[in-house]
Amino acid sequence: MDVQFLGGAREVGRSAVLIDDRLLIDYGMQAGTPPQFPVGDVDPDAVVASHGHLDHVGAIPALVSDDGRPPIHWTPPTRELALTLARDTLKLHGGTFRCPFTEIDVERVTQASRTHGYREPFEAAGYEITFYNAGHIPGSAHVLVDDGETRLLYTGDFHTDDQRLVAGTTARPDADVVICESTYSDVSHANRADVEDRFIRSVETTLWEGGTVVVPAFAIGRTQELLLVCAAHDVPCYVDGMGKGVTEMLRHHPAFVRDAEALRRTTSHARFVTGRDGQRTRITDQRAAIVTTSGMLSGGPAMTYIPEIRSNPVNKITMTGYQVEGTPGRELLETGSAEIDGRMMPVSAQLEQYDFSAHADREGLRSFLEPYVESGSRILVVHGDRCRAFADALSTASGDASAPAVGETLHLGS
């Protein structure tokens, strides 16, 4: 089995792994300026996607833009999320170099789509493939690839701890080789219940004082998690941006969330913002939490809310995810002001950050990999800023671990 790393190796973004030149796992894009796509020209016989985040599925429609029509295998939520992301990319960048596909390609994706549940083996490009719940976002999967001689486990993004939206991964299928993400290989997350407690107490304090809390959140996973948190503690909340549609969509896939009934209660608890008739401006004097995209303040309805609430120090902005360097969200946390919608804005409202991560931390990665290291599996570390350091640490712990580079091809097994 030959494995080539086309992206997402010693970096985060544009994840793509090609097996024997015919099976492609993930085909993501990194939405920076300029955007980045996996390297090389690929013409796979089949495509498998681990989960519906932009850096794993964002470029998939480009695979059906020529004559090739490889079947695309994924779980039902991953299909929906990939299509949502593709339409969003078209809306933002369609017709420019930032968007490597057209509306017609996105339509073709729906024809090439093949959906599968967890633990239901299927055949793709001559391999037996099985998905296992990865506990990252709804529909996220570990991908097991078996060619009859070598069993390769591609972890995709995963979390070992439970979140309200999805339960943590428990599957540890036998594998000779593990391609493992390492986003938080040098971080220990605080206990999730404590993070949630601090967040809720902070929001409640602001509401008691008569303020409004803007909660920037990623549309996929994070928005629903925060709505679940607000509903569980009976905190009044609005939801706005792309996260609205994602929340509605997930209600139709109850098998892929941890507690479908809780998600149903949450969608009746949260008020969905239509944005009509100046509604956004009006609700900024409500004593409520407004959960909205974008998570790093680079666009979305947050561009309306932040200017409205920023000058009153009773109000609060709580960032809920990792802020990439160079984004307005990062700038705001570091300097107290940020360029919002083209204007430099100082912010007097209170600023806070919470670690609601959907990835395993250092201890989670170690515990996930432990049985594989012990049984002598080969570990290939990807999807992180410190892949080589983590691989070295695993090797010292008597494992066989390395961190391949983008473009590198490895021969595995016999």
Ligand SMILES: [Zn+2]
């Ligand atoms: Zn992800």
